[in-house]
Amino acid sequence: MCLGIPMRVLESRDGAGEGELAGVRRPVRLDLVPAARPGDWVLVHAGYALQVLDPAAAEETLAALREVGEIGREEPR
Amino acid sequence: MRFPSPDPSLPFRAPEAVRGLAAELARLDPGRPVRVMHVCGTHEHAIGAAGLRDLLPPWLRVTAGPGCPVCVCPAAEIDCAARLAADRGVVVAAFGDVLRVPSRLSLEEARARGGDCRVVGGIEEAAALAAAEPGRPFAFHAVGFETTACTTAAAVRRGLPANLSILSSHRLVPPALEALLAPGGPAPDGLVLPGHVLAVTGLGEYEALHRRRPVPMAAAGFEPAEILLALAWILRRLRGEPSRERVGNAYRRVVRRRGNPEARRALAEVFEPVDADWRGLGRIPLSGLALRGRFAALEARTRHGIAEDPAVGDLVPGCRCGEVLLGAAEPEECALFGAACTPESPRGACMVAFEGTCHARFRTGAAR
Ligand code: SF4
Numbered sequence: 167m168c169l170g171i172p173m174r175v176l177e178s179r180d181g182a183g184e185g186e187l188a189g190v191r192r193p194v195r196l197d198l199v200p201a202a203r204p205g206d207w208v209l210v211h212a213g214y215a216l217q218v219l220d221p222a223a224a225e226e227t228l229a230a231l232r233e234v235g236e237i238g239r240e241e242p243r
Numbered sequence: 244m245r246f247p248s249p250d251p252s253l254p255f256r257a258p259e260a261v262r263g264l265a266a267e268l269a270r271l272d273p274g275r276p277v278r279v280m281h282v283c284g285t286h287e288h289a290i291g292a293a294g295l296r297d298l299l300p301p302w303l304r305v306t307a308g309p310g311c312p313v314c315v316c317p318a319a320e321i322d323c324a325a326r327l328a329a330d331r332g333v334v335v336a337a338f339g340d341v342l343r344v345p346s347r348l349s350l351e352e353a354r355a356r357g358g359d360c361r362v363v364g365g366i367e368e369a370a371a372l373a374a375a376e377p378g379r380p381f382a383f384h385a386v387g388f389e390t391t392a393c394t395t396a397a398a399v400r401r402g403l404p405a406n407l408s409i410l411s412s413h414r415l416v417p418p419a420l421e422a423l424l425a426p427g428g429p430a431p432d433g434l435v436l437p438g439h440v441l442a443v444t445g446l447g448e449y450e451a452l453h454r455r456r457p458v459p460m461a462a463a464g465f466e467p468a469e470i471l472l473a474l475a476w477i478l479r480r481l482r483g484e485p486s487r488e489r490v491g492n493a494y495r496r497v498v499r500r501r502g503n504p505e506a507r508r509a510l511a512e513v514f515e516p517v518d519a520d521w522r523g524l525g526r527i528p529l530s531g532l533a534l535r536g537r538f539a540a541l542e543a544r545t546r547h548g549i550a551e552d553p554a555v556g557d558l559v560p561g562c563r564c565g566e567v568l569l570g571a572a573e574p575e576e577c578a579l580f581g582a583a584c585t586p587e588s589p590r591g592a593c594m595v596a597f598e599g600t601c602h603a604r605f606r607t608g609a610a611r
Contacts, residue, residue, distance in 0.1 A: 169285055169597075170390065170439040170465075172251055181401075195367060197397045198506045207251050209442055209497055212365030212387070214394040216506060217442040217497050219251055224496035231260040231468055 170211040172219060175204050185210055251496070255466030256293075264471035265298040271478035277303050279477055280423075280570045282310035282416065283437035284598015285465050291607025293467040305474070306570040307603075309419055310437060312387045313340045313596035314568060315521045319551035320412045321346035323544065324384045327410070328358030331547050334376070335410075336361045336369035337384040340596040343589065347555045350384075365391075366398040373407035381407045382543040388416050389443045392532055393506035396513035399538055408543035411532055414519060416440050417448045418530035424456035429571045433477035434460035435470065438494040443510075445502025449490045461491025462498045469493050513538050522557045522592055523565025562591035567600050574601040581605060 173185030178196050185194040185208065195214045196202050208215035254260075281287065287307045290296060296305060309315050321341070325348040327333040335350060339362040342350040354360045363369045366383050373381035381404075385395045392413040399409065416437065424430045436449060441462045449460060459480035463473035476491035492498050501507075510532075519531025534542050544550055558564055561579050566572035574580045574593070584590040586602050593601040 170442070193367075195394075195397065197401065198393060198503060198509065200505060209439065211390050211439060212394045213367040214365065214397060216390060216393065216439065217499075217503050219496050220499075221251070221496070224251060224254075227469075227472070227493070227495055228254050231255070231257070231264070231472070 170209045170216065172207050173210045173215075175202050175206050175208055175215075177204055178202060183215070185215070252466050255464065255468045257468065260468040261293070261298070261471065264468060264475060267475055268303065268471060268478065269300045271475060271482060272300065272302060273478065273481045275302070277432045277478070277481060278306060278570075279303070279433040279435060279474060280306050280308040280431035281435035281437070281463070282308040282420065283435075283440070284311040284314075284596065284600070284603065285439070286310065286435060286437065286463065286470065287598065287600055287603040288607070289465045289467065289470060291603050295467055295470060298471075303474070303478075305435075306431065306573070307567075307600040308423060308431075308570045309521065309524060309568040311593065311596050311598040311600065312391065312414060313338070313344060314564065314592040314599045315414060315419075315524065316341070316344065316386050316412045316592070317520045317522045317551070318344075318346040318557045319520070319553065319555040320410070321350065322348055322555045323549055323551055324382070324410055325350050325353035325358070327382055327543060327547055327549060328360050329353040329356045331549070332380070333543070333547060334359040334361060334372070334379055334381045335384055336363045336372055336381060338363065338386060341384055341386055343595045344592050345559065345589065345595070347552075366395050370398060370404055370407055373404040377404065377406055379406060380547070382410050382547070383407060384410045384412065386412045388414055388437070388440050389510065390439045392514065393443050393503075393510050396509035397506075399513045399534070399541060400509055403541065408546045409534060409541050410543040411514075411534060413514065413532040414521065415516060415530050415532065417452050418527050419521060419524070421452055421456060422524070422527050423569065424452075424458055429569055430458065431570060432458065432481060434458060435473050435477070436460055436462040436490070438462050438464045438469070438498055441494070441498045441502065443503050443506045445507075446490050446492065446498070446500050447502075453489050459491070462494045464494035464497065521568075523568050559590050564591040564593040564601070567593050574604040577601070
């Protein structure tokens with residue numbers, strides 16, 4: 167029950183919206199993420215979006231991961 | 244900047260990243276055994292499903308703490324909900340796992356006795372059910388940490404159907420961690436913090452916690468690479484490497500410093516912290532949430548004149564959920580694990596819930 171899943175916002179109207187992940191559509195309440203717009207990815211839990219995912223921050227982490235991935239490959243075993 | 248469809252989590256599952264991080268962890272040997280605790284049932288599942296424990300160096304152990312809201316909900320509160328359904332004619336709506344949690348009377352048993360108990364995926368569904376039958380009293384058993392409590396708060400703030408009340412069993416994570424890290428207790432060497440709770444609350448409360456209990460702690464997401472990144476951050480601190488951040492954050496795409504201000508505002512408007520019991524752990528100061536002020540009358544206990552019966556015990560004989568929740572015992576150390584106690588016929592709460600440590604260990608252990 168504590169699962170949070172990312173969904174893409176398809177539409178939003180007065181706090182009520184619809185989200186989609188891998189072709190599955192679900193109603194999503196957007197009351198807690200007033201800045202969310204259609205096209206944004208949000209983290210959804212118990213029918214509510216709790217946060218808007220930040221692509222720039224994700225990219226920072228991914229860059230760090232790519233670095234570690236490289237180091238990991240170069241390291242002699 | 245936009246995420247590529249279909250799923251922004253995919254890159255965090257990349258095998259090269261996971262392998263690279265595993266090699267990195269092995270290099271961060273602090274020269275002594277290390278035990279890191281996570282406090283989130285979803286982390287336990289993610290760790291089990293990805294086989295992450297097999298990738299860890301032998302000196303590093305990752306254990307599970309009190310991270311399952313269904314598991315920590317005291318039997319006496321489940322009993323309250325069940326009596327509302329069985330004896331008071333109240334339709335009780337709850338998350339699916341809650342129905343099966345053992346108590347003096349579980350919700351499933353209440354249903355077998357003619358009580359009306361419904362499974363819902365959240366308070367919105369409970370509100371829709373109540374609105375469809377305005378002549379009957381409904382109660383939503385609100386179980387969950389800050390992640391779920393803010394959804395209850397949002398719905399309450401917007402206005403519930405008049406026939407729907409709330410049985411609040413919400414709990415806060417930081418006070419439980421503070422109790423867990425108390426001197427003399429079974430404190431771990433580091434904490435992986437639950438990413439979705441911190442998505443709501445932000446890092447501030449944990450920075451304050453770290454000032455009082457200086458154990459390295461880092462927020463993690465739920466993909467393998469995000470969990471390993473948090474472990475690496477913790478190990479660097481244990482090796483004495485400095486960091487500009489007091490609390491690590493390996494889940495930046497979701498966890499911001501201030502969390503979600505709107506969700507925090509909803510929580511503060513609707514709830515106030517109160518002392519609360521945790522199954523198997525006992526009473527923890529200011530660790531529960533009660534409806535406050537003008538919302539207090541929405542509490543199901545008040546509306547229907549019911550209270551917890553202190554005679555209801557938390558654990559059946561032999562069940563070691565209390566120790567499992569503290570990370571002081573592994574599920575396998577319980578004599579009932581996998582024999583008398585399975586997900587199909589659970590004896591303790593830790594085996595019922597999808598996020599329960601015993602449940603997760605049974606499922607992922609059986610899968611491998
Ligand atoms: S295996 Fe079952 S009985 Fe044993 S601690 Fe876990 S939930 Fe309790």
